[in-house]
Amino acid sequence: MSKLKVGLIAGILALTVGAGVSLAAMSADDAIKGRQACMKQGHGGVMKVAVPIMKGEAPFDAAALKAAYDGEDAACKDWDAFWAPGTEKGTVETHALPAIWTDKEGFAAAGKAWYDAATKLRAATDEASFKAAFPAVGAACKGCHEKFRAAD
Numbered sequence: 001m002s003k004l005k006v007g008l009i010a011g012i013l014a015l016t017v018g019a020g021v022s023l024a025a026m027s028a029d030d031a032i033k034g035r036q037a038c039m040k041q042g043h044g045g046v047m048k049v050a051v052p053i054m055k056g057e058a059p060f061d062a063a064a065l066k067a068a069y070d071g072e073d074a075a076c077k078d079w080d081a082f083w084a085p086g087t088e089k090g091t092v093e094t095h096a097l098p099a100i101w102t103d104k105e106g107f108a109a110a111g112k113a114w115y116d117a118a119t120k121l122r123a124a125t126d127e128a129s130f131k132a133a134f135p136a137v138g139a140a141c142k143g144c145h146e147k148f149r150a151a152d
């Protein structure tokens with residue numbers, strides 16, 4: 001193999017490894033798109049199934065809820081990367097407030113409030129236990145949005 005060819009391959013390898021590293025860190029735009037998809041498709045997907053049950057317009061449906069929870073987990077799995085330093089702004093519009101990065105403990109607490117409420121909701125086995133657990137989840141969404149999401 002010629003020296004040039006070896007050099008080229010080494011260069012391509014270096015490029016590939018470099019790309020892998022930047023992918024793991026996630027660009028600001030990807031983080032913004034990722035967190036918005038977690039919110040809209042992930043959390044929103046659960047709301048779509050949960051709200052009709054809460055209103056009495058649909059029966060408690062464990063299978064539909066399980067599918068929505070799985071979708072929520074998938075859409076939100078990179079949660080920590082979605083709010084990494086350097087993702088405050090990108091070229092994509094974001095409603096994330098600076099407080100997320102200045103009040104890290106408050107933001108983590110708001111995230112935990114959701115997690116705890118959602119864990120109880122996911123444990124619901126019938127309409128009564130579901131209806132009892134749901135308000136805390138709604139309150140956790142609202143609690144975080146009030147502090148950490150710009151209104152419009």
Ligand code: HEC
Pocket residue numbers: 032035036037039040043044047093094095096097107110111114137138140141142144145148149150
């Ligand atoms: C720990 C904080 C936090 C929690 C908990 C939270 N959100 Fe959000 N949400 C945000 C932030 C911050 C944004 C703005 C993200 C952005 O624009 O970059 C947002 C944006 C959204 C959006 C708009 C997404 C878009 O397409 O721009 C929806 C819808 C949403 N949230 C729904 C929910 C629901 C439903 C829940 C509860 C099940 C929830 N969120 C829980 C922080 C939170």
